[in-house]
Amino acid sequence: MPESAVGTEKDREITFAQAVREALAEEMRRDSTVCIMGEDVAEAGTPFKVLSGLLEEFGKDRVIDTPISEAGFTGLAVGAAMTGMRPVVDIMFGDFITLTMDQMVNQAAKVHYMSGGKWKVPMVMRTTLGATRRSAAQHSQSLHAWFCHVPGLKVILPSTPYDAKGLLKAAIRDDNPVVFFEDKMMYKMKGNVPAGDYTVPLGLADIKRTGEDISLIATSSMVQVALGAATMLEEIGISAEVVDPRTMWPLDEKTLIESAKKTSRAIILDEGYERYGVTAELASVIATGAFYDLDAPVKRMGAMHVPIPFSPPLEDVTVPTEQTVFEAARKMCGK
Amino acid sequence: MPALEMAQETGKLISWLKKEGDSITKGEPLLEIETDKAVMEIEAPADGVLAGVKAQAGAEVPVGQTIAWIVRPGEQPPTDEVAATSGRKNTIASSQPTSPTTSQTSSPTLPQTKPDNFAAGQSNSNSSAASPAQTAKISPKARRLAAERGVNLADVPGSGPGGEVLASDILAAAEAKSAKPASAPQSTTSASPVARLMAERTTESWTTIPHFFLTREIEATALNAARQTRRSQPESANSIKLTHTDLLVAIVARVLRKHPRLNSRWSGEGARPNSEINIGIAMAVEDGIVAPVIAKADKAKLSEIAQQRHDLTERARSGKLRPADMTGGTFTISNLGMFGVNAFTAIIIHPQAAILAVGAIADRVVAENGRPEVRPMMTLTLSSDHRIVDGARAAEFMRDLAEAIVDPEKYLS
Numbered sequence: 001m002p003e004s005a006v007g008t009e010k011d012r013e014i015t016f017a018q019a020v021r022e023a024l025a026e027e028m029r030r031d032s033t034v035c036i037m038g039e040d041v042a043e044a045g046t047p048f049k050v051l052s053g054l055l056e057e058f059g060k061d062r063v064i065d066t067p068i069s070e071a072g073f074t075g076l077a078v079g080a081a082m083t084g085m086r087p088v089v090d091i092m093f094g095d096f097i098t099l100t101m102d103q104m105v106n107q108a109a110k111v112h113y114m115s116g117g118k119w120k121v122p123m124v125m126r127t128t129l130g131a132t133r134r135s136a137a138q139h140s141q142s143l144h145a146w147f148c149h150v151p152g153l154k155v156i157l158p159s160t161p162y163d164a165k166g167l168l169k170a171a172i173r174d175d176n177p178v179v180f181f182e183d184k185m186m187y188k189m190k191g192n193v194p195a196g197d198y199t200v201p202l203g204l205a206d207i208k209r210t211g212e213d214i215s216l217i218a219t220s221s222m223v224q225v226a227l228g229a230a231t232m233l234e235e236i237g238i239s240a241e242v243v244d245p246r247t248m249w250p251l252d253e254k255t256l257i258e259s260a261k262k263t264s265r266a267i268i269l270d271e272g273y274e275r276y277g278v279t280a281e282l283a284s285v286i287a288t289g290a291f292y293d294l295d296a297p298v299k300r301m302g303a304m305h306v307p308i309p310f311s312p313p314l315e316d317v318t319v320p321t322e323q324t325v326f327e328a329a330r331k332m333c334g335k
Numbered sequence: 336m337p338a339l340e341m342a343q344e345t346g347k348l349i350s351w352l353k354k355e356g357d358s359i360t361k362g363e364p365l366l367e368i369e370t371d372k373a374v375m376e377i378e379a380p381a382d383g384v385l386a387g388v389k390a391q392a393g394a395e396v397p398v399g400q401t402i403a404w405i406v407r408p409g410e411q412p413p414t415d416e417v418a419a420t421s422g423r424k425n426t427i428a429s430s431q432p433t434s435p436t437t438s439q440t441s442s443p444t445l446p447q448t449k450p451d452n453f454a455a456g457q458s459n460s461n462s463s464a465a466s467p468a469q470t471a472k473i474s475p476k477a478r479r480l481a482a483e484r485g486v487n488l489a490d491v492p493g494s495g496p497g498g499e500v501l502a503s504d505i506l507a508a509a510e511a512k513s514a515k516p517a518s519a520p521q522s523t524t525s526a527s528p529v530a531r532l533m534a535e536r537t538t539e540s541w542t543t544i545p546h547f548f549l550t551r552e553i554e555a556t557a558l559n560a561a562r563q564t565r566r567s568q569p570e571s572a573n574s575i576k577l578t579h580t581d582l583l584v585a586i587v588a589r590v591l592r593k594h595p596r597l598n599s600r601w602s603g604e605g606a607r608p609n610s611e612i613n614i615g616i617a618m619a620v621e622d623g624i625v626a627p628v629i630a631k632a633d634k635a636k637l638s639e640i641a642q643q644r645h646d647l648t649e650r651a652r653s654g655k656l657r658p659a660d661m662t663g664g665t666f667t668i669s670n671l672g673m674f675g676v677n678a679f680t681a682i683i684i685h686p687q688a689a690i691l692a693v694g695a696i697a698d699r700v701v702a703e704n705g706r707p708e709v710r711p712m713m714t715l716t717l718s719s720d721h722r723i724v725d726g727a728r729a730a731e732f733m734r735d736l737a738e739a740i741v742d743p744e745k746y747l748s
Contacts, residue, residue, distance in 0.1 A: 014456040264476050264502055295474040295501045 007224070012195065017050045017156055017187040019161035020126075022170035024051070024088065024199060028058050034172055035062040037073050038090025046090060048128075048187050070099035074125070078108045078177075081123035085171055091127035093139045093192060094181060097146065099129055108177040109152030114198050118244075121177045124168070130159075130183035130271055131308050140308040140315070142220075142271040145278050148248045154178040154202060155248040159198060159223035161191035163246055163314065164199030183221035184270070203250030207259065210321060211241035214329050215259040217282055218269035221321060229325035238333050240313045256282065257289035263294035265332050269320050274302030296332050301325060336376060336396040339370050340659045346370055348402065349528070350392045353385045359405065366402075373625075374528045381405050387412030423521045433476045443710045476502040483654050484509040484621060485527040513622045533623035540685045544601075545721040547679050549729050553737045555696045555711040558582060561743045565637070574638060580616060581641040582747070583693060586739045588612045588632035589746045591666060594732045599667050599723050600686040606723040615664030615684065616644060626684055627656055628664040637747055672696060678714035688723040688730075692716040713740075 014022070028034045036054065038046075042065040045052035055063045066073040070091060077087040091097055097104070103124065111119045129142035147155050154176055158164040164182065171178040208223055209230055216226035223244045230240035243259045245252055260266040267287050268279040279300035286298050304318040349367040353359050365379040385406040390402040404412035472486060473481075481488050484505065491508045493500035513530075536566045558579065565577050589641035591612050593599045599606040610746045612633040629640055629646040650656045666688070671680045672695040681692040694714040700707050715736070719729045739746050 126523045264474075291475050292479040295476050295503075296495070296499070331496055334494065334501075 006144060011192055013190045014193050015187065016049060016158075016161045016164055016182070016189045018049050019165040019191075019193045020182060021052070021054065023165040023172075025057065027086075027169055027172045028054070028062060029262055030197075031172075033084060034086045034088065035064065035080075036088050036090060037064045037066055039066055039068055039070075039079055039092050041065060041090045042183070047092065048184060048207075050182075050187060051090070068217040070096050070101060072201040074100040074103040075107070077125075078103050078121055079121045081108075081121045081177070082111060082119050083232040083261070085264060086122050086124075088124045088126055088172065091125060093184075094127045094129045094143050095138050095141045095309070097125075097127055097143055097179075101146070104147065104153065104177065105150050109150050112176070117259070120175045121174045123177050124171045124174075125177070125179045126168075127179065128184040129179060129181045131303065131315060132250060133184055134310070134312055134315065136310040142181075142185075142273075142303065143169060144181045144248065145272045145281075146181070147278070148278060148281070150179070153276055154250065156180045156202065156246070157219070157244065157248060158182065159186075159220055159244050161189065161193045163200055163206070163244075165193050166198050167202070167246065168195070171204055173199070178202075181220065186221050186224070189224070191246060196327070200246070202247045203252055204247075205243055205245045205252035205255035207241065207255070208244050209240070209242040211239040211263065213239045213263055213333055214265040214267065214298065215241045215243055215256075215263045216267050216269060216325065216329065217259070217286070218242060218258055218324070219248070219278060220271060222269040222271055225322050225325060226264065228322035229329060230306045232322060232326045233329055236330065236335055238335060240329060240331060249287070251283050253289060260286045260290040260298075261293040264293060266294070267299045267301060267328055267332065268327060269303050271319055272302055274300055275305050277302050299328060300331060336368070336390075336398050336400050336402055338398040339368075339375055341352065343629075345395050345430050348390050348392055348394045348396060349374060351385075351388065352376070353379075355385055355388045358384050358408065366682050366705065369618045370658055371527050373661060379405065381746060384408050384410075386410075415469070424746060428532075433581075459556055463632070472497065472499040474499055474501050477505045480505040480509075483671070486512065500710075509621065515518060520674055529620060529623040529625070537682050540682050544683050544685065546683060546718050547721050547726065547729075548716055549726070549733050550714060550716045551733050551737055552699075552712050552714050553740050555713045555740070557741050557743055558713075559711055561747060573644040575640050575641040577637065578644070579672065579696070580668065580693075581637060581644055582743065583668055583670070583691075583740075584614045584616065584629055584632050584640050584644065585635070585637050586743055586746050587666065587668060587691060587736065588614050588635075590732065590736050590739050592633055593735060594728070596728050597689050597719070597732050599688045600603070600665070601688070601720060601722055602686070606688070609665040611663070613663045615661075615663045615667035615687075616647065616650060617667060617669035617681070617690075620651050621654065625651055625661060626664060626667050626669075627651060627660040630663060667691070668693060680714055680716050681718050683718050683720055687720075689717055689729070690717045694716065 024036065036051065040046055041051050042055045042060060042063045074089055080087045091100065108121045108123065111121050129144060131140040133140060144155055144157060147153050156167050156171055156178060158167050166178055171180050209227060211230065216230060218226035223242060226242045232244055233240045239284045241259055241263055243256060245256060256298065268282045270278040272278050279302045283298040283300050301320040301324065306318060308318055309315050347369040349369050351366050352364045353700050359365060359379045361379055361382050363379045364376045368377060385403060386406045387388065387404040390396050396402055406412055409680055425699050480502055486505050486508045488500060491500050491504050494504050495501045562577055562579060562582055595608040596606065598612055599608045611631050613628045613630045614632040615628045617624055617626045629643050634638060647660060650660065664684065664687060665740050667684050667690040669690060670693040671679060672693055675695050678691050678694040681690045696711050696713045699712040701710050701712065717729055717733055
């Protein structure tokens with residue numbers, strides 16, 4: 001659907017990919033220091049076609065195709081950010097963040113502190129996560145927990161087109177290095193997105209569905225899985241609340257704890273590896289904050305502790321699905 | 336034994352929340368005691384180790400008597416008996432109830448103890464071998480609710496997926512307990528402290544105070560209007576919603592200024608006027624009635640009264656009223672209008688002189704200039720202590736109160 005045809009409607013629906021593109025385009029029009037760097041971002045508009053059309057509007061100076069060298073162009077972005085630009089780096093698959101770790105962890109996250117606040121690194125790294133695309137072990141991982149572990153970085157996991165646009169704009173305007181994870185399986189998902197300028201503040205969770213019996217705390221595309229499971233649960237008389245923290249750091253602990261207190265039960269859903277992952281941190285927040293209001297141990301559901309298999313039937317069982325979440329919630333509620 | 340109220344002589348130790356030898360931090364809940372008004376959690380006054388526990392759960396202990404020591408790790412508590420500071424009667428501080436009762440009453444009140452420790456503690460106490468609490472898992476929320484509602488965990492069957500005792504089981508048990516008829520033998524032994532206090536206090540008041548009752552029907556048009564105008568003011572949009580009770584507290588307190596007799600207390604030899612006008616508001620809680628107090632209500636602004644009433648209601652609902660909240664009342668208002676009750680008579684709270692029972696505001700046909708008119712009416716019934724107040728004085732108070740209610744702005748500005 002051409003964007004111009006619906007651009008003025010209030011309740012228009014666009015895809016997740018269009019929402020990301022719109023956020024970038026609006027910020028690039030608003031602020032001439034915003035630029036994009038990455039592999040295949042310009043001519044190709046990324047393999048997911050998220051950035052199609054940006055080269056035409058903003059030119060090769062601001063939409064820059066780079067060599068296949070994640071460490072190199074991430075370092076370039078850190079330096080550009082320190083000297084006045086607001087670069088948005090595109091790491092095609094989240095699996096490739098391994099190559100950027102020194103730049104992100106030891107440079108971007110540290111510079112502000114080690115310079116006594118004299119330097120800032122207002123850059124955004126956009127990258128992807130998510131399995132079930134049949135992309136095999138090196139292109140299917142959800143490694144956002146790696147960045148969550150490092151102080152000095154902010155980490156965002158949008159779950160809807162609306163949140164994607166508002167959070168990405170907030171990320172670009174933030175003076176800190178921010179990592180923005182998009183689930184590649186959500187790019188074609190549609191949702192309501194206002195045409196004009198708006199931001200979603202970092203550190204504010206969103207209750208995507210209210211419920212009474214169990215809290216499903218979910219991130220990124222797992223929010224959609226949780227909403228599907230909640231619909232199934234409703235049919236057997238279990239009222240599930242779906243809470244989306246939206247940003248892993250800063251983290252809105254209060255909303256998570258309040259929800260768990262209200263329902264007395266919580267399941268944490270995240271597509272990263274379950275062990276030592278985001279689910280562990282969020283479960284700890286709830287177990288600590290809501291202990292005397294819990295009726296059951298907090299349950300975590302993440303990716304299985306195996307390299308994601310290429311075989312489709314095997315790949316599908318490594319991550320939470322509506323069915324497995326439904327079963328887990330039903331068991332926890334004793335129905 | 337700490338004194339929580341001015342005239343308190345003894346306190347009943349309900350349970351220790353820590354065991355002897357446990358290390359404790361200043362400010363942690365240490366024990367629960369019951370006064371004649373409330374059950375109260377007492378916080379540890381210092382860091383250290385709990386030692387030399389002298390009073391066990393169930394003991395009635397004179398105020399000021401040492402019940403335990405907080406010592407440094409490794410330090411021994413003094414062995415010398417420290418006498419109570421006053422020469423008041425020495426009660427059963429050192430005697431212990433039989434151990435199964437002790438463990439049963441104290442076990443639900445250990446929210447900080449992990450299930451494993453809890454089970455171990457039970458097995459030491461020689462209580463019946465197959466008590467469900469020994470084996471069943473209890474959710475943290477259920478354990479907390481059981482402590483708050485006075486439910487004995489050993490009596491509650493668990494409905495969780497693995498037989499766990501869940502919050503819903505405790506709530507059901509608490510409801511069943513309060514619904515049980517008073518003649519059932521079990522409920523007489525397991526009445527919660529609040530319910531028992533209510534039974535004792537009302538019996539004492541009803542049998543010792545010579546009650547008499549005056550009733551007046553009063554038009555509530557102006558009262559409704561006073562509430563409506565204040566509610567619709569823009570500055571009140573975010574504040575507490577004003578209730579009829581709030582208005583009545585303010586009006587009654589101001590009218591009481593002219594009627595010190597109604598704001599007196601009975602001292603045994605005669606009536607003594609109270610220097611302050613503190614209005615108690617009767618509130619239903621889980622298993623009884625409490626009457627937390629709005630102090631100096633005659634001087635408090637309406638918004639302050641509403642705020643205080645809101646806070647007290649919230650705390651009453653969550654079982655967090657403090658003895659101080661319920662102390663010092665000089666006159667009480669009991670409003671059952673929200674239940675649709677037209678009129679009723681209330682029992683005076685000793686040592687107050689009177690209590691006002693408020694019925695529902697409802698449209699009634701009244702005669703006006705010889706014609707039938709429909710007006711919102713309410714019925715107020717004043718219960719008075721005839722030792723302090725006679726019929727004429729009470730009637731004068733009711734007349735002034737009625738005048739104030741039909742023209743409230745004079746009193747509320």
